[in-house]
Amino acid sequence: MESNETFVRGAGLASFAGGVLGLASLVAVLGGETALGMDGFAGSELAMAAGWAGFVASCLLVVGLLGLAVRYAGHLTASGRAAMLLLGFATAMTVGAASTMALVVPTLADRAPELIENPPASIPPTFILSGLVLGICGLVVMTGLRRLQLVSRGVGWLLGVGSVVAILPLPSRFFLLALAIGVAALAPSQRASGLTGPASDTDRHGLDPTNTRVG
Numbered sequence: 001m002e003s004n005e006t007f008v009r010g011a012g013l014a015s016f017a018g019g020v021l022g023l024a025s026l027v028a029v030l031g032g033e034t035a036l037g038m039d040g041f042a043g044s045e046l047a048m049a050a051g052w053a054g055f056v057a058s059c060l061l062v063v064g065l066l067g068l069a070v071r072y073a074g075h076l077t078a079s080g081r082a083a084m085l086l087l088g089f090a091t092a093m094t095v096g097a098a099s100t101m102a103l104v105v106p107t108l109a110d111r112a113p114e115l116i117e118n119p120p121a122s123i124p125p126t127f128i129l130s131g132l133v134l135g136i137c138g139l140v141v142m143t144g145l146r147r148l149q150l151v152s153r154g155v156g157w158l159l160g161v162g163s164v165v166a167i168l169p170l171p172s173r174f175f176l177l178a179l180a181i182g183v184a185a186l187a188p189s190q191r192a193s194g195l196t197g198p199a200s201d202t203d204r205h206g207l208d209p210t211n212t213r214v215g
Helices: 002-042 045-075 077-109 113-117 123-147 153-165 173-188 201-205
Strands: none
Touching: 002 045, 002 173, 045 077, 045 173, 077 123, 123 153, 123 173, 153 173
């Protein structure tokens, strides 16, 4: 339907923009911490700008993921759809972490800098877990899309690399995955029939159930 196509295209553009913003946030954080040190950077205006850029980027990633789901979820296997659902959950956790960087950390840097230097024990495991779920589920979704030949090998590789980068302990580590989701939403399908309805037995297994010839 035209309305779905319009939404998917808009979501793809949003996710691509989120990837660019996420990359800008990552560069700002790494450059700021190198130039100012972690303590000096935490309370700076650059840190606030980087935090807001990361927060907006994560929100745009959510929009892109919705577009990807609208376009492809009906053609994935049950495991692929489950992975996409978990990918959405991990993205929600990412938005929460990014909102903390944008709204909470700058205030803590002024009023309670010791919490910046020694964060609560629950924060690092949550950060690691969200990255693992984001990356692993991204890889499962990529595998499902490639198996059904709904995206090209190049788009598949981009999704795979973006998923691996999302596991790394970096700020705005989802930037490449957001770019990849944007490309996957915008790129033409590898099969003209791949997006017209749920995958058939032929789509899933490469077999034609109507072909009963033997020998």
